[in-house]
Amino acid sequence: MEKSIDHLYSISELSDLFSISARTIRFYETKQLLTPRRIGGNRAYSYSYSDKIRLALILRAKRLGFSLVDIREYIELYDADPDHKEQIQLLLSKVESRMDDLKQQQEDLMIAIRELEDIESQCVEQLKRIDGQC
Structure with missing residues (x-):
């Protein structure tokens, strides 16, 4: 209904x-x-x-991932900005900034994953060597 x-x-x-x-x-x-x-x-x-x-x-x-301050700022512009241009500009700015942050986090995660994979490989190789000595 x-x-x-x-x-x-x-x-x-x-x-x-x-x-x-x-x-x-x-x-x-x-x-x-x-x-x-x-x-x-x-x-x-x-x-x-x-x-x-x-x-x-x-x-x-x-x-x-937007903060409550960002959200309130955006909402407050709804009533204060009749044509919503300022509101849209604010949103665009916040979206671009958030995307930049996420892209940096993605890059950082990929680096961390590669490093962990390298450590994992080293551990596996060391265990193989140790097992081969017994």
Whole structure:
């Protein structure tokens, strides 16, 4: 069943929807990434950009390695930048920087793997020599 724009989610419904804990959602609130409505003492999250879609954006950005500061900066530009040009430029800059970091990590990993393979080969050869002496 398709949810309407007016549908509200409880924190447990939203956490189930994204397979994350309610504690994670509350943590994002403390970092000012989510600002749910309050109905009585309960949090109410909307189906709109401000909640459900924003949480999906946060989780994706975290999965890609962006910091919470980067994510908040990007989200804050959504309302402040009507044509979204500044927001897109910021995102492009952050994406390029993150790709550079990942490419460097990839290179570092390949070097580490080659070194470990070399050590492994040396160990195997030494064990063969030792076994040949017995």
